[in-house]
Structures are given as structure tokens and as C-alpha cells.
Amino acid sequence: MxxxxxxxxxxxxxxxxxxxxxxxxxxxxxxxxxxxxxxxxxxxxxxxxxxxxxxxxxxxxxxxxxxxxxxxxxxxxxxxxxxxxxxxxxxxxxxxxADPVELLPGVREAIEAVKPDAEILLITKGDLLDQERKLAQSGLGDLFDAVEIVSDKTPDIYSRIFARHDTAHQMMVGNSLRSDVIPAIEVGAWGVHVPHELTWEYEHAEAPVTHRHFRQISTLSDLPALVKDLG
Known part of the structure; x- marks a missing residue:
């Protein structure tokens, strides 16, 4: 393999x-x-x-x-x-x-498309029981090689998680510039921003548009082409 x-x-x-x-x-x-x-x-x-x-x-x-x-x-x-x-x-x-989980469009298809050449992780912060509930209801659990539910998303957290996965390239994909993109870029990973129409004010930050490891896509459906382009 x-x-x-x-x-x-x-x-x-x-x-x-x-x-x-x-x-x-x-x-x-x-x-x-x-x-x-x-x-x-x-x-x-x-x-x-x-x-x-x-x-x-x-x-x-x-x-x-x-x-x-x-x-x-x-x-x-x-x-x-x-x-x-x-x-x-x-x-x-x-x-x-108790709210039901509703997937965003194209999520499963995008993950399945990049999975053959990648270790797929879920890195999420928040309440442990609630995040476990949502993952179980999402039907996506079988796609992830590892799930990390963390108290916060910091460069140190990303560094320790990515260090456990020995691959040539690392990438973090998310809707939050503050939590998903910027700290991942700080430890040498690609940070891919997927904007959502609603984002908590706490998560707002200035996009690092000049950084060579920053990318932005409109939806997750654009991710497979981006990963292919980055090699």
C-alpha cells in the first residue's frame, strides 16, 4: 500500500x-x-x-x-x-x-475524492459530548483516520497533531481564519479557508493573503482540484 x-x-x-x-x-x-x-x-x-x-x-x-x-x-x-x-x-x-446535523453541500464527495492519497483527520474544538454526537449523526465517521477534539486550536496543538502523521504535506481546512487557517500556517501546513455565510465574531481575523501557504476556496467541492494542483 x-x-x-x-x-x-x-x-x-x-x-x-x-x-x-x-x-x-x-x-x-x-x-x-x-x-x-x-x-x-x-x-x-x-x-x-x-x-x-x-x-x-x-x-x-x-x-x-x-x-x-x-x-x-x-x-x-x-x-x-x-x-x-x-x-x-x-x-x-x-x-x-439536540439539533439535528445537516451537512453542507458536497462534503462527503470532497473528502472521498482526496482520501485515496491522504490521511484524513477531523480537528474540532468544543464540548466533547456534543462534538461526538454531531460526528456520529453526520455519517462521516468512517472517512476519518483520526479524530481530535481539542479545547482550543493553537499552533502548538496543530504541531503536535501533525507530528503524529508522517506525510510530505499537511493541510488544515476550515471556515475560521483565526482557529483553522492562521495557526496551521504558522506551523508550516497549508491553511485552506472555506468561508461560511455565518461566522462567530470571535473567529474573525485578517486573511493572510500574501502567505504562500494560504488558499481560499468557495466550497469544499473545490478542494480535490486544489490538492491536485498543490501536488
Whole structure:
């Protein structure tokens, strides 16, 4: 059996399947519940600040997001938020954890097309149980040679993961410039950006357009041609 030429790692949320739209819908309802206390823009600023503060405690994912909504509601209302609102916020979080998985177009076909000459990895961050649930429901589990669910995506994390896969080339594919592309490029891998229509503000960053290891494609369907072109 020929040794794979590539290690190609994929992000999960909003790269393989929809994720952020569930957060967007929940945030819209959150704003509606607190509309008498503050503006939408100010509420979202306070929520993002709470999420940033809490990442080191709760990590990434729906559970941390839900607790940050509760914390923000208490702050915005100086503790006067009703128990009914708190109960609804918690119920929305539970509902998000039960949302069905919907693949983005062409995902399986793209992975299958590059798999013959590559070790295929999934590198995702967030809540362990939720990420395992989504992978199981996605039907993609059989395509991955390894699955890495990490607390964060940093150059050190990518360096250690790619070091376990001895191939000529490494690539990280994802919708987040901040988490998927830039730190992978920093350790010598190719960083392939696949923009999604909805991206969490925390994940925004300036694209490293002049870096020789940066590429951007419109959809995952464009990935096989790119990998072939890069050799």
C-alpha cells in the first residue's frame, strides 16, 4: 500500500455541517427577551465579552454559550431578570444540543475524492459530548483516520497533531481564519479557508493573503482540484 502524500485535516462546525445558524437564532430570541433593558448591539457586545471571559472556564461550545447568556442577562438587568427568562435560556441551550446535523453541500464527495492519497483527520474544538454526537449523526465517521477534539486550536496543538502523521504535506481546512487557517500556517501546513455565510465574531481575523501557504476556496467541492494542483 502506497504511503499517503498528504495529511488533510478538516474543521467540523460550519465546515462540514451547519452550526452557527443555531447560535444566530438563539441570539435573536435572547435579544427579544431582553429588548426592554438594552439595545441589541449592546447586548451582543456584552454577550461576546462574557463568552471571552468564560472560555478558560467553560471552553468553547453550546454549554459555555448558554451560561454566558444567563450571566449577561443577570448583568444587563442588575439581577432583576425573571426566572421565566432564565428558564427559557436554559431550554434554548438544551434545544441546541439536540439539533439535528445537516451537512453542507458536497462534503462527503470532497473528502472521498482526496482520501485515496491522504490521511484524513477531523480537528474540532468544543464540548466533547456534543462534538461526538454531531460526528456520529453526520455519517462521516468512517472517512476519518483520526479524530481530535481539542479545547482550543493553537499552533502548538496543530504541531503536535501533525507530528503524529508522517506525510510530505499537511493541510488544515476550515471556515475560521483565526482557529483553522492562521495557526496551521504558522506551523508550516497549508491553511485552506472555506468561508461560511455565518461566522462567530470571535473567529474573525485578517486573511493572510500574501502567505504562500494560504488558499481560499468557495466550497469544499473545490478542494480535490486544489490538492491536485498543490501536488
Amino acid at each position: 502506497n504511503k499517503p502524500n498528504w495529511t488533510i485535516a478538516f474543521d467540523a462546525d460550519d465546515t462540514l455541517w451547519h452550526n452557527e445558524r443555531g447560535f444566530a437564532l438563539t441570539q435573536a430570541r435572547f435579544a427579544e427577551l431582553l429588548r426592554d433593558h438594552t439595545s441589541v448591539d449592546h447586548l451582543m457586545e456584552r454577550l461576546l465579552a462574557a463568552e471571552r471571559r468564560n472560555m478558560g472556564i467553560y471552553g468553547f461550545g453550546i454549554k459555555g454559550f448558554t451560561l454566558s447568556m444567563v450571566e449577561t442577562a443577570l448583568e444587563i438587568t442588575s439581577g432583576a431578570v425573571s426566572t421565566d427568562v432564565i428558564a427559557e435560556l436554559l431550554a434554548m441551550g438544551r434545544g441546541m444540543l
